[in-house]
Amino acid sequence: MNRTKVGTGVGFAVILVWCLLPIVWILSLSFKPVQETTTGSPHFLPQTWTLQNYKDVLNNSDFTRALLNSTGIALIATALAVIFATLAAYAIARLEFRGKRLVLSLALAIAMFPVVSLVGPLFDLWRTFHLFNTWPGLIIPYMSFTLPLAIWTLSAFFREIPWEMEQAAQVDGATSWQAFRKVIVPLAAPGVFTAAILTFFFAWNEFVLAISLTSTTSARTVPAQLSFFVGSDEFNPPYSQLATASVVVTIPIVVLVLLFQRKIVAGLTSGAVKG
Amino acid sequence: MTAVTATREPAVTSDRAVAENSLGRRLVLPAVLLMLIVTAYPMLRALYLSLFRYRLTTPDDRAFVGLSNYTHVLTDSLFWKDMGNTVLIMVITVGVELVIGFAFAMVMHRIVFARGAIRTAILIPYGIITVVSAFAWQFTFSLNNGYVNSWFSWLPGISADTNWFGGHWTAMFAIMVSEIWKTTPFMSLLLLAGLSQVSEDMLEAAKVDGATWWQRFYKVILPNMRAAIMVAVLFRALDAFRIFDNIFVMTKGAQNTESSSFLTYRQVIEQFQLGMGSALSVLLFLSVLLLAWGIVKLFNVDLAAARGEG
Numbered sequence: 001m002n003r004t005k006v007g008t009g010v011g012f013a014v015i016l017v018w019c020l021l022p023i024v025w026i027l028s029l030s031f032k033p034v035q036e037t038t039t040g041s042p043h044f045l046p047q048t049w050t051l052q053n054y055k056d057v058l059n060n061s062d063f064t065r066a067l068l069n070s071t072g073i074a075l076i077a078t079a080l081a082v083i084f085a086t087l088a089a090y091a092i093a094r095l096e097f098r099g100k101r102l103v104l105s106l107a108l109a110i111a112m113f114p115v116v117s118l119v120g121p122l123f124d125l126w127r128t129f130h131l132f133n134t135w136p137g138l139i140i141p142y143m144s145f146t147l148p149l150a151i152w153t154l155s156a157f158f159r160e161i162p163w164e165m166e167q168a169a170q171v172d173g174a175t176s177w178q179a180f181r182k183v184i185v186p187l188a189a190p191g192v193f194t195a196a197i198l199t200f201f202f203a204w205n206e207f208v209l210a211i212s213l214t215s216t217t218s219a220r221t222v223p224a225q226l227s228f229f230v231g232s233d234e235f236n237p238p239y240s241q242l243a244t245a246s247v248v249v250t251i252p253i254v255v256l257v258l259l260f261q262r263k264i265v266a267g268l269t270s271g272a273v274k275g
Numbered sequence: 276m277t278a279v280t281a282t283r284e285p286a287v288t289s290d291r292a293v294a295e296n297s298l299g300r301r302l303v304l305p306a307v308l309l310m311l312i313v314t315a316y317p318m319l320r321a322l323y324l325s326l327f328r329y330r331l332t333t334p335d336d337r338a339f340v341g342l343s344n345y346t347h348v349l350t351d352s353l354f355w356k357d358m359g360n361t362v363l364i365m366v367i368t369v370g371v372e373l374v375i376g377f378a379f380a381m382v383m384h385r386i387v388f389a390r391g392a393i394r395t396a397i398l399i400p401y402g403i404i405t406v407v408s409a410f411a412w413q414f415t416f417s418l419n420n421g422y423v424n425s426w427f428s429w430l431p432g433i434s435a436d437t438n439w440f441g442g443h444w445t446a447m448f449a450i451m452v453s454e455i456w457k458t459t460p461f462m463s464l465l466l467l468a469g470l471s472q473v474s475e476d477m478l479e480a481a482k483v484d485g486a487t488w489w490q491r492f493y494k495v496i497l498p499n500m501r502a503a504i505m506v507a508v509l510f511r512a513l514d515a516f517r518i519f520d521n522i523f524v525m526t527k528g529a530q531n532t533e534s535s536s537f538l539t540y541r542q543v544i545e546q547f548q549l550g551m552g553s554a555l556s557v558l559l560f561l562s563v564l565l566l567a568w569g570i571v572k573l574f575n576v577d578l579a580a581a582r583g584e585g
Contacts (some may be wrong), residue, residue, distance in 0.1 A: 004385065011382030012393060019396040022411040022456065023403075025422070029414060040419030042435075088306040096292065097299025103307060110310050112513045114563050116536040117556035120543040121317035121324065124331075144313035147306050205404045207520045208536070212544050223406040227524055239420050246407040253402040261394040268401075268461070269468035 023250070029243035030054070037239040053244035063245055065217045066225035070249075073135055073221060074203035077142035081150050082196045084143070086188075089154030094163065104155075107148035115145065119212040126213055133215045141209050146199040153198060156270035157191025194267035197260055201253070222249045318560060325554035331547035344554035354538065354555075358562075361534045364447070365515040368454045372511060373504075375455070376462030383463065384470050397460040405457060409524035412453035416440065446530045453521045458514065462507050469503020470496070505574035512570060513563055535559055 025044070029037065030053055032046040041047065057063055092100055122141065123132070131137035161184070169179040210224040217225070226245055229237075257264065325344055329337045348354050383393060400408070415421050416439040427433045439445045473496050481491045497504075519536040526532045528541070539559055543552035 008382055008385045011378065012386060012389070015379055015382060015393055016396050018456070019400055019460065022408070022415065023399060025415060026407070026411045029420075037420050042420070042422065042425045044422045084306045084309060088303040091299040091302035095295050095299035095302070097296040097303075099300065099303075103303050106307065106310060110314055112510075112563060112567055113314055114517050114536065114556075114559045116517065116519060116539045117321065117560045118314065118317045119540060120549050120552040120556055121320040122313070123543060124324075124549060125317065125320070140309075141313045144310050147310055151306060201402050205402075207404075207406055207523070208540065211523075212540065223404050223520070226404075226406050226410070239414055239417070242410055243414065246404075246410050250399075250403055250407055253404075254399060257395055257398040257402055261391060261398055264398055264402075265394055265464055268464055 026243040026246050029240050030247045032240045034238055034240050053240050057241055057244045057248060062217050062225060063229070066220055066222045067249070069135070069219055070204060070222040073138050073142065074200050076135070077139045077146065077203045078196050078199040080139070081143045081146045081199050082192060085147055085150030085154050085195060086192055088151050089158050092151070092155040093158035104152075107151050110145065111148035113145075115208045119208060122209070123212055132213060133219050135219055137213050138209060138219060138221065142203045142206060146202045149202065150195040150199050153195045153267045153270055154191050157194070158188065161187045190263060194260070194263045197256055197264055198267050200256070204253070321553040321556045324549055325557050327550045329550035331549055340550070344551050345558070348551065348554050348558065356531065357533045357535050357538045360447070360532060361516060361518065361536070364451055364454065364518055364534065365512055368451050368458070368515050369508060369512050371455050372459045372462045373508065375459050376466050376507070379459065379463035380466035380470050383467050397463065400457050401460045403457065405520040406524055408453050408457045409521045412449060412456065413525045416449045440526060440530065443530045443532065446526050446532050450521050450525055450532060453525065454515065454518060458511060462511055465503060465507040465510075466500070469500040472503070473499045501574060505570065508574075509567065509570045513567060516563060516566060535562070
């Protein structure tokens with residue numbers, strides 16, 4: 001018995017180190033002066049600490065523009081995807097209609113779709129429709145690729161909602177709108193919210209389409225901008241500044257995770273396993 | 276649309292059922308259309324373009340060439356080399372992730388303290404941008420700035436001047452480490468969900484009957500988690516098969532570390548070879564289908580049924 005306890009304790013420590021070591025590493029790099037990384041420094045922690053990288057990165061207009069693009073594109077894609085997914089998931093969870101299985105299978109197939117396969121045709125199409133290098137040009141595919149996850153998560157959540165409570169409230173004298181707003185919305189909100197977070201993660205992370213369907217900073221998102229940010233010397237990228245930018249774009253993720261970890265885990269696993 | 280005949284679902288006869296049927300269809304329609312516009316239509320177009328010699332820089336030179344793009348790709352050694360890299364990365368990363376993910380899931384299942392802290396920690400690699408993960412690991416293995424060489428110099432073959440990105444296998448190793456680091460948490464969360472479905476009574480009964488730890492794991496836990504393991508393997512394998520971000524950032528395909536996705540991207544976006552690139556896209560799509568089919572057959576689990584969709 002004691003041995004399992006020790007094992008669990010060790011496992012706990014291993015998991016923490018596994019998850020956080022690379023994070024601590026880029027944090028440490030972000031405080032190293034550029035000269036230190038340019039000449040090469042095998043030390044884990046900075047020899048001298050500086051905040052200069054943060055000043056430089058936040059004053060870099062390409063980077064701040066990419067942050068704006070990423071935020072706008074991810075938020076809009078998330079909002080739209082969640083609206084459409086909510087409608088579909090409600091139908092899947094509550095209504096009997098033909099083709100339900102087909103919709104779920106389609107969603108599953110799209111979740112597994114190799115995104116790179118679409119790069120060529122979309123590149124061609126988007127240039128014809130003047131969507132190349134625009135926000136909608138990324139928002140549209142992001143919606144399509146996040147819909148499957150959102151639909152699966154939401155329909156699993158919706159199936160757990162005791163819908164009879166809506167009628168019960170109406171019997172007790174509430175109007176349909178009151179019953180919906182006071183009973184159903186509070187019950188459904190956590191699910192919708194979870195789907196929104198997962199969708200946002202996807203849009204914030206997406207890279208293949210972001211580098212293929214954009215050409216300038218007017219629509220380039222953070223991951224794409226980071227990959228093109230090589231600094232003055234192509235063969236010696238500014239490690240500490242790249243690390244700083246990485247830290248900045250990881251902050252929203254950490255905040256979301258800290259606030260909503262329980263919901264995210266529930267959402268991630270709800271679509272996969274019955275329960 | 277109105278002439279709905281009851282076949283499998285006998286409920287579709289009353290007015291109410293007809294109305295419900297049509298409402299259901301109307302509610303899923305926007306989502307279905309959106310998913311199809313961005314996938315089905317471009318995929319059909321890729322199928323069509325793959326039959327042409329079509330380069331964006333010389334659009335007038337476009338000509339129907341039949342299946343010659345396919346024969347060209349399938350006889351090219353680069354295609355097979357990249358496919359080999361992709362499959363290798365997929366098999367190794369998913370295998371390693373399954374083992375580590377299981378260990379993590381066991382720890383998280385047993386742990387009684389700091390559950391919130393461990394959940395938070397495990398979600399950070401999951402949520403982090405893949406490009407950032409790639410940078411973090413590129414810097415970790417960097418010759419001038421990394422800490423791997425100084426921390427692990429006691430291992431044979433690693434010294435202060437080991438250039439990880441200078442050789443094929445070491446570069447592949449670094450790429451796989453980044454991939455494994457980022458996606459093991461997802462795997463472990465799916466496995467944890469499966470683990471919590473295994474009945475404690477059954478485990479207790481096996482223990483009473485004198486089953487060893489290994490027997491309990493092999494005969495009780497694993498068979499009861501088959502659906503969860505399949506979902507985890509299926510999603511991760513298909514995801515790993517699409518590997519692109521890590522390679523793009525860490526090596527740009529140097530040292531023969533290119534993947535199939537990277538090859539397709541390079542043909543289309545860098546060389547504007549839409550015809551050839553489309554043929555690659557179609558082949559990639561077919562490989563994913565084949566892979567998904569193979570995994571589902573291997574585990575022999577009905578995915579919709581596993582989820583109670585019936």
